[in-house]
Amino acid sequence: MLRLFLCVIALLCQAVYADVQNLTQQIHLKYPQLHLTQIANTPIQHLYSAQLDGQVVYLDESAEYLFTGAILRLKDQKNITQALSQKSSSLWSMLPLQDAIQIVKGTGQHQIAVFSDPNCPYCQQFERELSRLNNVTVYLFMYPLRTQSVKLTKQVWCSPNASYTWQKLMQQGIYPTATTHCEQPIERNLALGHRLGFDGTPTIIFANGEKNIGLLSATQIQDFWQQHGL
Structure with a gap:
């Protein structure tokens, strides 16, 4: 049972990594002049965060849409965007x-x-x-x-x-x-x-x-x- 659980976790991690890697490849292929860095998953399914010139931006999984703005988690009013900004290097x-x-x-x-x-x-x-x-x-x-x-x-x-x-x-x-x-x-x-x-x-x-x-x-x-x- 434990072995099965660990296998499932490993597969999920590989899938998450594959999604981010696929999105990164799509961005580089479609928009080679767009210098996005630190592409990563967010707590929201099918939504990814990235850094663009020191600012947190968001992408959909199709690499068709990019948008900015604050995302709040309603249950505890946590500002997800602010938390991501604090993890990134400062624009300053x-x-x-x-x-x-x-x-x-x-x-x-x-x-x-x-x-x-x-x-x-x-x-x-x-x-x-x-x-x-x-x-x-x-x-x-x-x-x-x-x-x-x-x-x-x-x-x-x-x-x-x-x-x-x-x-x-x-x-x-x-x-x-x-x-x-x-x-x-x-x-x-x-x-x-x-x-x-x-x-x-x-x-x-x-x-x-x-x-x-x-x-x-x-x-x-x-x-x-x-x-x-x-």
């Missing part, structure tokens, strides 16, 4: 912080990264919210999605004091006059943001790897820090 660790303008206020205890376009009205509003935060380190990735912002961001980076120049530009509308002839990361920032799927600004990444695309208030950011112990 993927950020090349040396390509960002570093702005420190107070102790700099709290950390956030922001992808921002100087000609984005919501980014300008967000700068006002950032000014209301204390004890924060902001890693500002200039991310010129608008064509007219490319030269401007390069001028900011090439200024003698990039953080001061950026804040003057965003808060007072004072444009930089520096040349664009210096080593700068703007093209790398654009490539990184596109690779991570950042299709809007401001995009905010917290130190625990969670992200938000769109405007947040200073109060919302502070509440997030408190809720997650950041």
Whole structure:
């Protein structure tokens, strides 16, 4: 009886592994440019999880549909997506912080990264919210999605004091006059943001790897820090 039980368990494990392996092969065959990693089973039958640029996504077994969002288990209100996110590497660790303008206020205890376009009205509003935060380190990735912002961001980076120049530009509308002839990361920032799927600004990444695309208030950011112990 015990031998039969062990055989059944072994067969089930092989079947699960075969399903994941088959799905992985299908993805690579159908969508070779889609860089999915960590494909695995979920507690939901015929539903699989994966990592796409630091974010948890879900796939059906036919490899035809991919979707994102939180999955809650009703009986205990457990956030399955959050649990999977905690097991994966943090989006924060993927950020090349040396390509960002570093702005420190107070102790700099709290950390956030922001992808921002100087000609984005919501980014300008967000700068006002950032000014209301204390004890924060902001890693500002200039991310010129608008064509007219490319030269401007390069001028900011090439200024003698990039953080001061950026804040003057965003808060007072004072444009930089520096040349664009210096080593700068703007093209790398654009490539990184596109690779991570950042299709809007401001995009905010917290130190625990969670992200938000769109405007947040200073109060919302502070509440997030408190809720997650950041």
